Amino acid sequence: MHILRRRGWELSERLATPEALVLGRRTALAGAGSVALAAPALAQAAAAPERNPKYVAGRDITPEKYATTYNNYYEFSEGKNLWEAAQVLKPRPWTISLEGELKQPRTIGIDDLLKQVQLEERVYRHRCVEAWAMTVPWTGFPLSQLVKIAEPLGSAKYVVFETAQDPKMPGLQSPFYPWPYIEGLAIDEAANELAFISTGMYGKPLPPQDGGPIRLTVPWKYGFKSGKALAKISFTEKRPVNFWQAIQPSEYGFWANVNPAVAHPRWSQAQERLLGSNEMVPTQIYNGYGEFVASLYSDRKNEKLFM
Numbered sequence: 679m680h681i682l683r684r685r686g687w688e689l690s691e692r693l694a695t696p697e698a699l700v701l702g703r704r705t706a707l708a709g710a711g712s713v714a715l716a717a718p719a720l721a722q723a724a725a726a727p728e729r730n731p732k733y734v735a736g737r738d739i740t741p742e743k744y745a746t747t748y749n750n751y752y753e754f755s756e757g758k759n760l761w762e763a764a765q766v767l768k769p770r771p772w773t774i775s776l777e778g779e780l781k782q783p784r785t786i787g788i789d790d791l792l793k794q795v796q797l798e799e800r801v802y803r804h805r806c807v808e809a810w811a812m813t814v815p816w817t818g819f820p821l822s823q824l825v826k827i828a829e830p831l832g833s834a835k836y837v838v839f840e841t842a843q844d845p846k847m848p849g850l851q852s853p854f855y856p857w858p859y860i861e862g863l864a865i866d867e868a869a870n871e872l873a874f875i876s877t878g879m880y881g882k883p884l885p886p887q888d889g890g891p892i893r894l895t896v897p898w899k900y901g902f903k904s905g906k907a908l909a910k911i912s913f914t915e916k917r918p919v920n921f922w923q924a925i926q927p928s929e930y931g932f933w934a935n936v937n938p939a940v941a942h943p944r945w946s947q948a949q950e951r952l953l954g955s956n957e958m959v960p961t962q963i964y965n966g967y968g969e970f971v972a973s974l975y976s977d978r979k980n981e982k983l984f985m
Contacts, residue, residue, distance in 0.1 A: 720769060720883040733800040740812035742880045744953040749887045752855060753847040761887040766846040769891035778912040779834035788892055794827055795819035800874060805936050805965045807900040811950040816895055817878030822869050834913035837868045839894050842909035861905040862918040872897055872970050898967040900934045936965040937984035
């Protein structure tokens with residue numbers, strides 16, 4: 679018999695916001711640029727057999743209209759209202775290059791990849807380093823499944839994620855930023871059960887402004903770690919320098935785990951603002967997922983783990 683042991687941050691499913699209330703206002707969401715479900719491949723990317731009951735965020739799900747219209751995506755804009763501009767990024771055709779310390783580097787189409795994984799829906803918290811937060815029902819599959827498909831060699835210590843560079847992205851013209859957008863995880867972080875590859879949200883294909891058609895979702899870290907529109911995934915021996923670390927290493931490091939006691943050099947991380955309600959709530963270490971991930975860092979205490 680399988681016994682599900684709830685963590686301290688979990689609530690009963692009956693206490694979560696009813697899905698019908700979250701997903702019901704379709705007309706208000708039409709302007710958010712969500713991709714239609716007409717194409718079977720896109721429908722497969724979003725539809726999940728069922729919600730995984732193990733991952734309950736302990737908060738009301740953020741209304742979709744906020745999660746899809748308040749976005750950070752510097753390839754399109756430095757502002758938050760970029761969802762319209764992001765619609766130029768088309769979800770198909772889409773390929774992902776698997777490179778580096780692999781048995782056989784190759785390129786795989788997103789729909790071929792989806793045939794090899796088990797899709798599910800997970801409700802996760804998302805905490806931005808800017809101190810705002812949302813709670814999202816993501817559709818996708820564990821990152822560990824992609825790692826298994828890639829077949830890394832024993833020499834691979836890190837996984838590096840690179841965002842697409844489309845000529846239609848106006849932000850790429852800025853000389854200030856070190857394009858392409860790069861993020862990374864240690865190989866054991868990538869194998870953790872929480873690490874997730876998202877292809878949908880709110881039961882629909884992942885819209886471009888939220889990282890569609892395929893993104894990384896790492897809920898115990900600040901949101902900038904979760905790279906969007908993945909075009910290349912590399913396995914390396916050397917730790918990568920991520921995008922924000924390259925811009926300002928005194929403010930951003932490699933690990934970027936959430937910790938309310940470690941302030942950003944320019945603002946506190948002790949509280950966060952929930953999108954939709956604007957309620958201020960206390961931030962939790964590892965964003966409330968410590969029972970899943972704290973052990974990853976027991977031998978890394980001398981590292982800059984939290985920013």
